[in-house]
Amino acid sequence: MTKVLLIEDDFDIATEVVAELGRKGYVVQQAGDGTSGLERGRSEHWDLMIVDRMLPGLDGLAIVRQLRQEKIRTPALILSALGAIDDRILGLRAGGDDYLIKPFALAELSARLEVLLRRPVDSHEAILRVGPLELDLIERQGWRSRRPLELLMREFKLLEYLMRREGQIVTRAMLLEDIWHYHFVPNTNLVDVHMGRLRRKVDGDGEAPLISNVRGVGFILRAPA
Amino acid sequence: MRLPEILRRTGVRWGTLVALAFTLGTIAVFAIAYGFGTYALFDTIDMSVLEQIELLSERPPGLLPFMITSRMQHKPRVLTMVSLFARDGHRIAGDIPSVPPKLKLDGRVHMLHLIDSEDGRRHPERVAGRILAQGRILVVARTIDDVLALRASLLRALLLALIPAILLSIAGGILVAVRSGRRLSRLRLTAERIIAGHLDERFPVRQPGDEIDQLSAIVNRILVRLEELVVALKGVGEDIAHDLRTPLTAVRARLERGREHAGNLEQVLPVIDRAIAGIDQTLLVATALLRIAEIEQGHRYAGFAPFDLAEVVRETGETYRPLAEDKAIALMVAAEEAASILGDRDLIVEVLVNLIDNAIKFTPAGGRVEIALTMTGDRPLLRVADSGPGVPEAEREAAFRRFYRSDRSRASKGAGLGLSLVAAVLKLHGFPIRLMSNEPGCIALVQCWREPEL
Structure with a gap:
């Protein structure tokens, strides 16, 4: 049972988030202002926190900063209507683990929560393995069941990213931020084109598809059952 | 020390200053007039005393007593008294009873108080004495009662004249205070109307103007810009x-x-x-x-750091290669030589993404997109050329404005803000951009600057 603390003052947004996360099996509790949010954040154990940036009472960044000072390391996702690049940097510097700009898709929110809950372990293994996939990080070479994959640099990085998050939905925005370091959304379907190329290389004709498209959200890499 | 509120108002302060200056000036002028006036009076008296003593000493000695006595017969009584004394101080002739004891007999004029023979009172006199032949002593004295009276009435007259002068100064001060106060309050009223939203209001400017007018003119220019x-x-x-x-x-x-x-x-x-x-x-x-x-708003200089533009060009170009290939567009990327520039890397990437994105979007299948970074002198020049329909010359300027969407792009997806963002970022960096015709197609040229060497 995953316990999530939602610190959000907007009733409508809070209601939708609580309902959506509840449907996904999370136990969500809500605090409506900064002061009570900080109090609940430090007095109980939580697996995750979602903190709105602008709150009555105490600013969201101040809450996260205070908790981090008190050595409470609960992963925190900061929600904000402030979308400037500097705001994002400030959010992460205050101790937030991810920063999501309003308005956001609920699917994007839950995908990011999943990622925060299952932090990719920075394994020092030189070879990643998912089902029939193997990725040699030192030799920069990938195989699917002994079939070598001709991966370009970017495709290699994409595959590594997906393999480290096996079974989790990876959204387009996450890929743009983490692979391309773009903090804006290009007009073209850049991510889809690159992912399409990677999929054709990984999932050959007649092979069970490992990478699949999650409509309207992103992509997922799953080992066949 | 805190001045009372009224005195801190500029107009009143100027007015007070003007009044004070005028008053002091008038007093100075009067003091000078008074000083010179009295000096001239005393000078005249002394001259006449000396003249008399000279004149009398040149007379034949035998005639002198008679001349002095006959002088005394003149009525009304003259203001000058003369006496001739024998060597032993015995008066031979004249109306000064005795040789004044304090008088130096050097022929020069001295100030003494002598007892008048008529009223028996001491009077201030200008006196000169001289020893003649056979030791006889000639003394000439001139009373200055009249001069002192004249001096006193001159002082009275000057003091009386000072009253209207001071009143005039104060009136002038008040006038200055009121005028400049009125001018300032006119400026204040204008400012208040502008604050209330009347941006078309302007401050009055006189020709030729003073500092306030110059300032008003500058503020007016700011208002025009606003x-x-x-x-x-x-x-x-x-x-x-x-x-x-x-x-x-x-x-x-x-x-x-x-x-x-x-x-x-x-x-x-x-x-x-x-x-x-x-x-x-x-x-x-x-x-x-x-x-x-x-x-x-230009507050993004915090993100400025030197970076290699060539690397960014190559990387962004490679990112777009699959998109170009899917559309059967030949994409050329040429950026071999390192070109370190000072800027916000993230924003410059966004510029490149927008330019390349546009180029690929508007180039038909089978066309070409060329991205090149060359050095002109030591300045990096970025060139993004496509073989699409191009931008008509008349529209090139407008292309960077917000929401500009030419007919060719109206049907396509996008916010229509790509080039506005490009323009904003390049303006922040001071890199000029130009659109040209590629016959057919469009060329975007961005002139960059090398990272300034420290």
């Missing part, structure tokens, strides 16, 4: 309203129709999907606008 900006902002606001309302209206209509006509859930789902897409498009516009505003 007015332009407000008008421009209003235009942008209208553009925003248009570009946000249009998709929202479509979304609303779609949802309304869906609710009216959809018979089952299956029919509602595409309606909802399209509505979400419409809202996303609206949000995209809003986000792009905020980003442009953020960049235009």
